[in-house]
């Protein structure tokens with residue numbers, strides 16, 4: 001067993017009460033992570049790996065809940081140390097016997113509920129951790145080639161730290177996320193890739209009147225593919241899994257204490273399914289047909305539009321009508337001219 005348990009014993013003693021609290025910090029060694037991940041991938045994702053290899057895919061999507069069932073300790077370690085575990089997981093592919101060499105990004109989705117956060121609840125304590133947020137894309141940059149990321153090594157603990165470079169001169173990290181060291185970082189590598197910045201904001205229905213909070217999201221590599229580009233254009237609702245990181249804000253050449261945070265995206269899911277991807281099950285079909293016969297269908301349609309907004313019935317009615325008209329119009333066109341069915 002290569003896992004070390006360091007147990008910290010805290011106690012607080014006061015006149016009236018006494019609290020004894022154990023905080024358990026688990027340290028897993030890199031070889032152990034690589035070995036366990038290889039075992040996991042062989043058992044649950046072998047077929048996906050084979051098809052990814054033959055189709056020349058760039059990434060492999062992994063359901064967190066499956067990893068959690070396979071090895072809860074490894075899954076927890078991933079949530080706390082995503083940078084380290086994802087790099088080890090990608091290395092573990094070398095240990096799996098596959099047709100041809102496979103280099104894939106490991107992308108994680110379906111995080112446990114406690115890691116699905118509201119943007120406004122994100123704090124400094126989440127920096128360096130894997131989190132999931134649900135949001136509406138408010139702004140999106142063009143996809144820019146050759147955005148660079150510099151990799152540094154911490155002289156104290158050996159951790160590798162990647163820093164997104166936004167300026168002309170290569171900038172080291174301000175602080176090691178693992179040990180807190182602030183100096184003498186060693187520059188070891190630089191990577192170039194296609195990248196895109198998004199600003200996402202909290203979905204309307206959860207804000208209950210407050211101004212929606214927003215956060216920046218950084219997409220790179222195959223997360224900027226044409227298919228992903230459609231899903232991440234403004235107006236789309238997405239679920240992002242990623243590592244919370246900081247960009248030190250610079251004021252007149254000095255390093256400011258104020259921090260800007262962003263999510264370095266690991267995976268993106270559409271919350272609203274595209275029409276062409278929509279699957280209608282026989283049960284759905286039955287429900288739709290039942291609804292069509294419902295004499296209240298018209299008022300049900302109207303009240304289903306922005307249900308969190310009180311009143312505004314006439315506007316909602318107008319929106320419902322225009323949706324139906326546009327659908328009918330395009331259905332006529334698509335039947336006649338073979339144009340793809342488009343809905344509002």
Ligand SMILES: [Zn+2]
Nearest residue numbers: 154157176179
């Ligand atoms: Zn360090």
